[in-house]
Amino acid sequence: MPPRRSFRFPRRTASQVAAEIEEELAFHLDRVAEELAADGWPREEARVEARRRFGDLEKTRAVCRALDASKEREMKWMERWHELGQDLRFAGRQLWKSPGFTLVAVLTLALGIGSTTAIFSIVYGVLLRPLPFQAPERLVRPYFIDPGGETHGAFSPPNFLDFKAASRTLSDLTSVENGTLNLSGDGSEPERLQAALVGANFFKVLGIRPLKGRTFAPGEDRAGAPRVAVVSEKLWWQRFGGDPGLIGRSLTLDGQPYTVVGILKKGVQLPSAADVWVPKVFSPQELKQRGAVYFAAIGRLAPGMTLRGARAEADVIGRRLSTQYPEANASYFKTMTVDSLEERMLGDTRKPLLILLGAVGFVLLIACVNVANLLLVRAAAREGEIVIRTALGAGRGRIVRQLLTESLVLALAGGAAGVALAAWINRTLVTLGPRGIPRLDQARLDSAALLFALGISLLSGILFGLAPALQTSRTDLGGVIREGTRGSKGRTGTRARGLLVVVEMALAVMLLAAAGLLIRSFSQLQNVDPGFRAGHVLTFKVTLPQGKYPDDARLRAFTTALLERTAALPGVTAAGATAFGLPLSEEDETLSFTVAGRPPAPPGKEESIRIATVTPGYFRLLGIRVVRGREFLPQDRNGSQPVVVINEAAARQFFPGEEPLGKRIELGWKANGVPHGGEIVGIVAGFKQEALQREIEPQLFMPYDQAPVEALSVVLRTPGDPSSLASAVRPVVRALDPDLPVYELQPLSETVASSISQSRFYMLLLGGFAVIALVLAAVGIYGVIAYAVRQRTQEIGIRMALGASRDRVLGMVVGQGMALALVGAAAGLLGAFVATRGMRSLLFEVSASDPATYAGVALVLVAVAAVAAYLPARRAARTEPNLALRGEG
């Protein structure tokens, strides 16, 4: 009887299985033949008879082969499964036995995986998740291309209707105009709503279904149709407490009654900031004004049509519209194009977010390098264990698999901790993130992000585990046994660790350089002279609805009263107002103009200028410098001599080498048939009305009293804290007109801060990642040098016994660390030089290869590396030669 087997046979191949079956059957047939021969059968006939008695030999072979093969497969899987269990238990024990190592590795990985997952969740939520509309990739926006190549999205009603009628590549085209509407008359405080004035087919084109009720029906954008409105879920909750009876109720918007017909689901709306949608009814007058551009168009590609086809068609239609109506169109555009809606909505956000994702990717890589380093150090300590297992018959593959299992366990533990960290980072970023990043509020740590975390955990586990595992498993049995405890691969191990440090230094330098550039540009941005003084100024807006304020006289009366009463508020030292002229408001009202005495420009070549109206004292209140001439005075009234003020940019552009003062300007804006404009009486230094990064554009100012406008921004100066005035403002406005909402009530300094909040957001994030990278890299250098010092204790002892001074030893060890750091830094600077090219568009007045930034980064890094190398070096220099030589140092 054979012994019960005590170890596993290697699994059999298909041909081995077949051969064994053959042997088993041959044995049987031989025995039967022998039996027959013993009974007296002749040898040959006995064999034939044995075959005959056996039955169907071929079928038996085939059946047995199939059965054995499936058995082999099952055994293989069971063995794998069993080994995995073994490896997992063993890995758990090994990690549990060295809690310090495990903790450091898990935390490092959690940092890397956590921040990468958090940024991925933002990138996914903002960029990758499809827009919440039906087939969003088929939605497009048509654009006009001006003679200078710039694109503009604004349509006039006639151009819109002509384009819509001519297009065959788009199945439908709709219009959307951003506006604001005053909501009042329901007993609560009046409120300024973000409104979208849209074509009745708007929701149909986008494929938006309402949460409740309905959207607009065809024809509801025609003159005379009953007024209807759709509201956002946000407004429904905030203003109406989620009242289910809101549908069918009447709202007063800008003094007109509208019936609410539907409510849109949060997150499934466009524009994302809108509170209310109403059908846009083009008045007969609007339908005649081809030159007045003020709304956007959104179309859907017809089935089978491509973006490329739509572009080609837009080019043809655009050229035709431009030449057919040169008076209105030629100066605005030469041709047209279409772009994907998605690209237009998200395009600006893509680059900074992808740069951030790249940056956290670096942090993760550095974390992996650090853990790989730790594993290499550990591998040296585990040489004995590996040798014993090899001697007991474990194959190299088996040992690599065991070590990789350990890495994967580490990586998954790090990933689990990382997800917790990611959840926290995600929440922080979503709450503190700046406005203007679309859909940021909807970026969650969802299943996509969790899947991503799992993926990068496994990937990191293999990444940081593979090299150490391969190296460890290469242990040379004979060498280790001959040399006693010291491994034969100490040298190569040191080299591998050195290489890892160089890599991680290089990565850290690249990150630091990128962060440095953003920090430099942010500080440049903060140092930009905005042209006005933002401190101690409170601003707010009101918009006077035409129904109640139909003429200039009523506008003037309201504005005068408002300024008188706010100026009288305690703590207010000056009050002023403007239309289109609030700093950093991005309000843009541009009109064509002519200078008296110059020949009229040919059609399509008229010059245009950004305009604003301001009250007397406005420039002084905001600290805007008057360069020459005078600012507006109280006597520049309605009926007196019309006057204007221009800024220096306008003087430079339109009056080169001329004296603008005294020249007369006529604007393409007529009141009672008389064009606005007047004599230039002053030149001001100008101020930033667009973002701080942008150049100041030519601008022309008129006295408010001579050109009243219904959209009013009020500015109040106070010696104290401007936000303390805020509560006093609303009662003043309410006393004048209880239906008038006050909005955008905030200190001007806050407007300034929020205008740079995106730059600040990206800078802080990238800076944070760079600091993490630097710390990890420093820990890496420290670890490698400290380990090298421990390994070389005997050698250092000998050197000191032979007369090397402590300083010499210190210098040697620090030198070793610095050499690694410098090589890494050089590689990193080179890498940064190439990689930061891609960031140019994010930088402001800093070159992507800014020498000061690069020098600063290199300096920081060398200093950190010096400290990280100095600490272990000091220990080396304290080596007692006696102890070291006896191997006890």
Added chain:
Amino acid sequence: MPKSSLDLLQGTVAVLILKTLSWGPLHGYDISRSIRQRSDGALGLEDAALYQALHRLERKGWIEAEWGVSENNRRARFYRLTDEGRGALQTELSTWRSYVAAVSKVLETA
């Protein structure tokens, strides 16, 4: 060899093999001989069916096979009952007994 053997019912082969192996490991030839002898040649188990059944039982995990040396010093494949097979034998036996009892009852009352 008598030719008047009973044809074996499907499934009966398995229980015969299991029972035969319950006394100890055997190779296929000995199993075949043992069954023939103990039934006094009444049960003619075809060798082709025996070997297919052996490999089927091995696939099920009721028996396991191993190469050993036969009494005439040749390499032979020995089969042994596994713990699982031992349990299966008990179940099969009791099923068999109740089957036989039921069939006898019907036949004897007839």
